[in-house]
Amino acid sequence: MRKKNRTSRIGFISALTLLFHCDGFTARVSPWSLVKERSALSLFRQATSDNDVVEWNVYVDQSKASLEKRANTALDAFLALAPSSVAVTPAVFKSKAKGGMIRCISSKKNKSFEVSNVDSVDKVYRILTKHMELKVSTKVCDCLKWKYKGNGHLEAGQIDLAIDAYDKAIETEVGQQEGIVLLMRSTAYLQRAISHRTTLKEIVNELIGMVPSALPFVFDEAIRHPSLANAIFRKFVEHTERQDKHFRKTQYRHGLYQYALLKAAQDAIRATQLLPYYEVAWLRAGEILSELWRLKESAQYYENAIELDSSLESSLRPVIERLRLRQELLDTARAYGWTEDILRLALDYQRA
Known part of the structure; x- marks a missing residue:
């Protein structure tokens, strides 16, 4: 086992030596950025038919003052909670509120009324149930x-707290919200x-x-002074054992990194299935797959x-071309005979 770890450690350091000279590995494919939810009728609103009778019109202010008061939260909550008899529309009010x-x-x-400082799911729930006297799903509210x-x-x-909260949101089994929650959870796993x-x-x-940078000198000294050879090589072995222990620590941390990426990829790919027309889901999945070196996917x-x-063509086309070049470099690196785990470790180190 010790010999295997030592061989892996040496192979890893050799791989790094090559990759330091491969410019194609020195820059990330795309910068990581937090996915920001955006309210979209096609994503968060339940479908309505021509036979639905609109009994209420709700206008949610999207002015700068309201956006600072989490107006997006109110809009999202109305779209998700309101029944099909309620038409929800973003608007900009000229008000001193x-x-x-x-x-x-x-x-x-x-009947008509206005309410200010609507910035939470609870407030939207109270408006729908008490002021408008409508039935609202408590399960969707919890989600x-x-x-x-x-x-x-x-x-x-x-x-960690973010992932736990998203887990609980998914446990409510609210289908219309699952896709966006998975997308946000994939972002948390990516972080x-x-x-x-x-x-x-x-x-x-x-x-x-x-x-040790002076390794050749150490061997020369052992040859020139045979009486010191045993002590020199004993010290070298102790030093090598410390390296092996540290390399196992490296492998453990790399495993945590890979596991988090796999969880992120699972959520992002599932999000593309649930939100097939939401380009942000495809972008997130593409980014995570590139982190996993699944470049063609x-x-x-x-x-x-x-x-x-x-409109994404101009920004993504160069990214796709860099992915192709990375795939060529990856194939070349594999030809050197390194094991897949050592190669991935070296590549991920270069990307950090």
Whole structure:
């Protein structure tokens, strides 16, 4: 086992030596950025038929003042919670109110009202059930609460709490929200992976620093002074054992990084199945697959994103070309005979 670890360690350091001279591996395919939810009727609104009778019109203010009061939360909550008899429309109000304004107008009853500071799922729920006297799914309400808790934790960098909140949102089994929650959870797992990769780079740098630069001199001294040979080689063996222990630590951290990426990929790919017309889901899946060095698959997901949004062509076409070049370099690196795990470790270190 010790010999195997030592061979792997030497192979890893050799792989790094080659990759330091391969410019194609020195830059990431695309910069990581947090996926920001955007309200879209096609994503979050249940389908309505021509036979549906609109009993209420709800206008949700999207002015700067309201956006600062989390107006997107209110719009998303109305779209998800309101029954099909309610038409929800984003609007911009000219009002002196401090923000978070919504205006509700009944088409059947002679009734209308305005409410300000609407910035949470609970407030939207109370407006729908008490003011508008409508029946609302408590399960959808719970799902939205957990989703927004997850978003808050994610923005605060509390990755574990964010993933736990998204888990609870998915457990509510609200189909219309599952796709976007999976997309946000994949973002959280990607953040966790990037955190592991940062730590991995630090550990590998320590390992590289442990390789003695004066190794040829040590052997020359042992040859010139046979009486010191045993002591010199004993010290060298002790040093090598410390390297092996540190390399096992490197492998463990790399495993955590790979696991987080796999979880992110599972969620992102599932999100593309649930939200097939949402280009952001395809972009996220493409990015994560490139992190996993599944380069051909990554390129295909980027192509699908371009088909959905042609404006992405100019920014993604160079990325797809770099993926192709990376695939060629990857095939060349494999030809050197390194094992797949050592090659991936070396590549991920170079990417960090």
